[in-house]
Amino acid sequence: MRTTMFSVLVVLGSAIGLPVPGFGQTVQLRVTVENLAASNGVSFAPLRVGFSNGTFDAFNNGQVATPPIISVAEGGSGADWFPAFQAAEPSATLGTVVPNPAGPLLPGATASAVFSINTGVNRFFTFGSMVVPSNDHFIGNDSPTQYQLFDAGGNLLINTILQQGGDIWDAGSELTDPVHSAFLVGGTNDLRTPQNGLVSFNFSELSAFNGLTTAAGYVFNSQLTAESDIYRISFAVIPEPASATLVALGALGLLALRRRSA
């Protein structure tokens, strides 16, 4: 009887987001992104995110980029990143932080989205976004366990992730060429010249686009240094609505009464 009652409480508590010792809880997490780059500097494709058990590893520094990260770095879409992530971790929560209006996150712009996370399963955060204009530059975490968002109790451990110029990767898959670049008036992103290189840190190549007009209408000027702040990701748990908590307490009270009368 005791086991059954505990099981009921666990199921009920999990369903309504109450912390149950030893079990995960579901939290509503707001993810906010900010483009901190200088005016007329780099923009970003919508941020692709995964809340993960730490298994899916999209790329490695010093190795050849594979289709999942190439779809982020060259296309900005994550068209191969999402299916690969899902295949590696069927229980991961995946999504995108889409700016409003939808499109690249321009210098000075912000965007946010809310995700429902089971913190007992998905404690880690993985992200990727194409840096534009470029051919295959991106931001993202090399190690899938670099950012542990939640502890075993479901408490948020990280409030912000800051990215600087020195954090920008070159996927090593496509040569830098304005004619084949994304986000330039004169570029055709679908065209490419293979680079046959390796994933490595690189922000300096982006200055090759200085003086060229972007799809957003501004004339690009990289201005990047390794220490330039370019992007911030912030996390905030959204408190449970008071009504949901009351319903939860009421349900638990009912169970306690039933147990007493049993």
Ligand SMILES: [Ca+2]
């Ligand atoms: Ca890696």
Ligand SMILES: [Ca+2]
């Ligand atoms: Ca490249």
